[in-house]
Amino acid sequence: MNSHRGLRGRHTRFVPRLEALEDRCCPSTIEVSGSTMVIIGDSTDNAVTIHDNGSGTIDATITGVGDPVTAMATGISNFVIYTQGGFDTINYSRGTTISTGLSLGPAAYQVTLNVLATGGFGGFVLVTVQPGFAPGVPVNPVDLSWSDDGLVGPATVAPQTPFTLSRTYTVSGQAAGPFTIAYYGSVDDIFGNEDDFLLGTETIKDAGTRAGTHSGTSPAFQISTPGTFFLFARLDSDSVLAEADEANNLVLALQPVVVEDPTGPPPI
């Protein structure tokens, strides 16, 4: 059983803010090989725009970490796009008559566009989408961690009154899949011993799993026993994500909560 003694205060690990903002692993690239254009994104939300002028000239752009990457080429009939995680969009247009748009995320996908031209603007596009990362490109594993003062609850609550905590966590490396945050109360400031009790859980999905920092409010909880309680929260409490650092998922709230006694203060 894990004991985390003395998690008094803020967070379990110092994460430099710049490191927490974005991964800097692999900028987006565009390469041409024969009649194939290979576009590789990064773990953030990329926007890929491909325009075929209908006469064989391709303009392609991808946005991501850093400046957009652009390329121009001719004789391209196949596009292979690796989204590398994040919520990505791909838009293809040919001349003025064909337009294909895809919104993908948060997983990594390989998207193949095959342009089947029959001359002029009469072509059409076949799109296939399958999970997968670009071969040979390092992938940053996902990590969940707490921000500074990542968990803040009330100093006092009235008897039989629900309360919420503000919580701020960071998803780095890649967008994550859905996960759960579990909230606990404890008589002492040690997590993992016998006086801990589960307050409740919160499911994080969709926008809350994107790479970046997410601030929000916990569900409402209630402690029926008067007293002073330390509050903990654990990211990915069901351990469904394989993370770069599994040891930074627990946080102790900035202050304990005092649940007031319904019988009032003791007589002086």
Ligand SMILES: [Ca+2]
């Ligand atoms: Ca991406």
Ligand SMILES: [Ca+2]
């Ligand atoms: Ca973690």
